[in-house]
Amino acid sequence: MxxxxxxxxxxxxxxxxxxxxxxxxxxxxxxxxxxxxxxxxxxxxxxxxxxxxxxxxxxxxxxxxxxxxxxxxxxxxxxxxxxxxxxxxxxxxxxxxxxxxxxxxxxxxxxxxxxxxxxxxxxxHALLRELAPEPLDPDFDGDYLHRITRGRSAAIKQILMNGHLVTGVGNIYASEALHAAAIHPGTPGRRLSLRRCETLANAVKQTLARAIEAGGSSLRDYVNGTGTPGYFQLQSAVYGRAGQPCLRCGGTIRLVRHGMRATYYCAACQH
Ligand SMILES: [Zn+2]
Structure with a gap:
């Protein structure tokens, strides 16, 4: 998708x-x-x-x-x-x-x-007027994440993927950003300190920016209509890497499934 x-x-x-x-x-x-x-x-x-x-x-x-x-x-x-x-x-x-x-x-x-x-x-427009802030915009920051997580016991990964709170962060990028911020995906949102929210907001921005950059490298073929459309392979740190060593700490990447949704994380360095 x-x-x-x-x-x-x-x-x-x-x-x-x-x-x-x-x-x-x-x-x-x-x-x-x-x-x-x-x-x-x-x-x-x-x-x-x-x-x-x-x-x-x-x-x-x-x-x-x-x-x-x-x-x-x-x-x-x-x-x-x-x-x-x-x-x-x-x-x-x-x-x-x-x-x-x-x-x-x-x-x-x-x-x-x-x-x-x-x-x-x-x-x-009905489809646009209730959209949450864009993660790449300046108003999405640690303060914003901290504000929306107060009083929410839902897992932080779910909060990141909730389109009413944050726009356009899907499963892959939520997993990657949480790993980059060393935050366990199941952490209840309300338990995150302002500092960890700041780290996470930056990790979300960097993960998305890197992916956009990676997409740019295949742009030439794409524009010329000769390549596959812009779905590119993210150089993922956790997503799709169950059983493999964590790139940061060498721990083993785990996979848990909630319904249809897969969550990848490192239990050793994501708390
Ligand atoms: Zn790790």
Missing amino acids: PELPEVETTRRSLEPGLLGRTIVHVTVRDRRLRWPVPDDLERALTGAVVLGIRRRAKYLLIETDRGTVMVHLGMSGSLTLNPPLVPPAKHDHVEALLDTGWTLRLHDPRRFGSVHWITGDERS
Whole structure:
């Protein structure tokens, strides 16, 4: 599933090819995504000029002179720019042809992604208005983490992954950040001191920033439409490393499962 770093990498890869371009044709092959693709998308977007591409949480916001297209990649989606004459593939459900001859395509085999058309202030959109702070923004810091963990007995890993409290930190990045901060994932949130919250907030930022950087290295192929979409292998310290030695202390990485969710941690150095 694309997490925040993959979505940010997608945003960066698309920006140079989209900025200032005019959309000359829109094709919707299948409207049945997680929410139906709006009926008027083709009409609304044809002739629109792209003014910018931004990200909020895991939503991509393609801003035009007529309104904003909001795209979510769901479980398996990718958004790529394809050179002229490259035919659409199976599961390329929505595409926009640009005046450069390149085509922006949403590919989504499982169709959990979505495309929305927003006119007016996007911040009041139902899917955006209740989103928690972005972990890479300055207002996400130790003070914020400390404030939201007071009175919460839920495990800190669950709190990090709670989209009402922190935006866009999925299982992999929560596990990695907790290891980097030497905090046991099961620690009740309310037990964390301000200092440990500061360490953790920094670890979350660094983990995400590193992943975005790692995504950048595969960007070239990606932009040229020849590579796999922006899901990249994180050089993980704990995630997927059950039974292997901890990179910090040499202890053994453990795996516990809560329902469908796997948590990896080092019992020796995460307290
Ligand atoms: Zn360790």
